[in-house]
Amino acid sequence: MVVVRPATQADIAALAAVGMRAWASNIFSFEPELPGMRAHVERAYQAFAEEHFARVLVAEVDGTILGWGARDKGDDYISDMWVDPLYQGQGIGLLLLKALKADIAAAGYTTARLESHARNAGAVRLYQREGFEIVHQSLEWSESLERKIEKVKMLANLA
Template identity: 30%
Template sequence: MIHIRNAHEGEAEILANIGLRSWQAAMGSIGGTDALLDNASEAFSNFTHRAWLTITVVELNGLAAGWAAREALDENISDFWIDPDHLRQGLGSALLAQIEKDVLEQGLEKIAVQTHAGNTDAIEFFKAHGYAIHWLSVDYSPKLDRDVPTVGLSKPLLEGGDGTYGSAI
């Protein structure tokens, strides 16, 4: 059974481990992640300990199986991680629906997320849920010592919106 809830402070390491495993799977197409593993592990641990109040958890049969965060509590999903062992079981869809509901209840009209351009599984997941790619950028990653293409996806949450700001004059 799928259940969505807010994170608890005492589960930061469990969430960090889910994030790290998911990050490893998502970064596979970029390569060079073995050298970053210790840094990534520390980053996930620090984030989940520091920002647990911004994290929403999806459980499967009572066990945490994924999480999402809106670090600034705005329309931007800063993190979205489903344990690789639990993909394609509806967890991501349920979690995303809850995050979208939370954003809409805040009075925000769109939602956005970004990922590296090689993360085709994530891009296709978000596109299947009504998101569209709105930008592409290439940023140099000093840790990987190479350029990494990144895409930004967004979705209007209100009928008739196009997901952009401002009027269409």
């Protein structure tokens, strides 16, 4: 049975590894890989996990982290959603998204916000099925890809 729980410091390495695997399996299906990009992104995931693990929810089965989502600023913004490629398509992302939305509502917010690469069709579909609507689309700088990419900003009413 999948359990969604707050991350702990002991989860940091797994958070970084799952995030990196999920990012790489998805992004390189529609973006070219530049030299040194993976090492740069691995360091970024490790740093994020070390700094923000306390604001991360993990989905796990028997101690194995299948995916995670984060609200790194603790506000109404979902900054990250990553599911290990081995477990994608099994409802893990939906469980995490529902848990993050519930946390946002419990914190007193009436809307939830997130952003996604516009070409990440699977993620955008998941978000839309869960009540998010695209409210803005534009070219924005991506630190991880080191270039401008098409991004969508999405909003869901929680009331």
